[in-house]
Amino acid sequence: MQKSELNRGQFLKQLGMSSKALMAFYCMGTLAACSSDDGVEPQGNNNPGGQQGTSNAIVGNSTGSNINFTLDLTDANFSKLKTDGAFDYAGDVIIANVGSESYIALSKKCPHQGTSVEYRKDNNDFRCPNHGSEFATSGAVTKSPAGSGLTVFKVVLSADKNTLSISA
Ligand code: FES
Incomplete structure (x- = not known):
């Protein structure tokens, strides 16, 4: 050498x-x-929330314009999603457990300036922590300054309740 x-x-x-x-x-x-x-x-995993698609629990495409992936809810990074009212991020998507084993998945970036929105269990809606825009579970804006809504994705829970399939 x-x-x-x-x-x-x-x-x-x-x-x-x-x-x-x-x-x-x-x-x-x-x-x-x-x-x-x-x-x-x-x-080590510096992203215990499972964000940005770094976890093996995410299989498929969780970013960009062709969202289509599965999420392993038994993975330690995402198991909290089995709790009513919990939310987490996978790539560009926010997933919320809205209760009764129902899930909602939306684009996570606030249309105003791109901050990740958060789910509010008590209001059953989404809020941007940056300037306070709010969104219904349909993705529609309910409070500005955001001028447009969030994209809603299709969510299917597997029969064993351990996997979410999320797609555009
Ligand atoms: S970035 Fe969300 S309201 Fe401004």
Whole structure:
């Protein structure tokens, strides 16, 4: 291997420094969080809410204009959706449990400036926390400043109640 192909860790190891010494060397100068002997960043889920489609619980397309995916409600990231009044995000979609094992899925981005809307159990509607736009479960605007509504998606709960199929 040519020297130009060595990364910093390999180079320092060739100088005789142990992994522990390497970690101390890395951390000393930067005060950055160091948690791995091999320099590989940990692959933990930094998105426990299951947003942005990072979870294996989402299969299919949960972003863009062709929404069509399934959501595993037994996955730890989404199991809270089995609770009446709970809501969560999968990609570009907000899913709300509106009670009696019924679910609603809408586009999550407020048409005003793109903030993710939230479900309000007590009002059975959706509200944008940014400037206060409100939307009915039909997606229609009930309070401005949003000038247009949210897109409603079709939601089917599987017979075993463990999977949602969401599509345009
Ligand atoms: S971004 Fe939603 S009301 Fe402004």
